[in-house]
Amino acid sequence: MSSLAKTVLVVEDEPKIAAILREYLHAEGYLTLHLDNGNTVIAQVRTSMPDVILLDLMLPGKDGLTLCRELRAFSNVPIIILTARVEEIDRLLGLELGADDYVCKPFSAREVVARVKALLRRAATDAGTGINGAIVTPLNPLIVLDATRFTASVRGVMLDLTPVEFRLLQTLAAQLGRVFSRNQLMDLLYLDHRIVSDRTVDSHVKNLRRKIMDAGGEEDWLRTIYGLGYKLDY
Numbered sequence: 001m002s003s004l005a006k007t008v009l010v011v012e013d014e015p016k017i018a019a020i021l022r023e024y025l026h027a028e029g030y031l032t033l034h035l036d037n038g039n040t041v042i043a044q045v046r047t048s049m050p051d052v053i054l055l056d057l058m059l060p061g062k063d064g065l066t067l068c069r070e071l072r073a074f075s076n077v078p079i080i081i082l083t084a085r086v087e088e089i090d091r092l093l094g095l096e097l098g099a100d101d102y103v104c105k106p107f108s109a110r111e112v113v114a115r116v117k118a119l120l121r122r123a124a125t126d127a128g129t130g131i132n133g134a135i136v137t138p139l140n141p142l143i144v145l146d147a148t149r150f151t152a153s154v155r156g157v158m159l160d161l162t163p164v165e166f167r168l169l170q171t172l173a174a175q176l177g178r179v180f181s182r183n184q185l186m187d188l189l190y191l192d193h194r195i196v197s198d199r200t201v202d203s204h205v206k207n208l209r210r211k212i213m214d215a216g217g218e219e220d221w222l223r224t225i226y227g228l229g230y231k232l233d234y
Helices: 015-027 038-048 064-072 088-096 109-128 163-174 182-189 198-214
Strands: 007-011 031-035 052-056 079-083 101-104 143-146 151-154 222-225 229-232
Touching: 007 015, 007 038, 015 031, 015 109, 031 038, 038 064, 052 064, 052 109, 064 079, 079 109, 101 109, 143 163, 151 163, 163 182, 163 198, 163 229, 182 198, 182 229, 198 222
Parallel strands: 007 031, 007 052, 052 079, 079 101
Antiparallel strands: 143 151, 222 229
């Protein structure tokens, strides 16, 4: 197996599900780690820094949503939530806390592997040339983005952004003053074309606006254009 193989951390307390996921991931050339208790996840991630995390919501010890919040305090590692809780509020909450994707149980292991591949491709694109190959060059030093380091700052203050929030800011900053509809943002933020609700995009915008303001930005920099969408202008 290549020394450059990506590592997937599978956090799942059902042995059969974990075994199937690891089997399919190994068949595609990925290395895997497996944990079945939420209390051990943070230490493992700090030690091994996996490339993707498959994170079950219902775990012994810390639950998946708590772990997602704690992981996002220090890492932008892509997270795919695995859940049997199909209510929209749970899906939305998971994404607001920093998850990049979710898969509902029962699921196809092939689908999960496809989602892993999509996230890794997207992460490579973001780290290299930005969304859809567009390099973001800040036109105003008030907001600075570095796609190679996956960082953003406002007036010199670093923003603690989830991967989706970074892509949202990157998209809006690339064309200051342009109004993006919700549908356009969904297409640009979710390159695997999964279906998400308007509320999900609204929540990401709300969270990004709050973080910009907390760092010293103005509320009207990220504006809602009623009936049309959103724009960044400052």
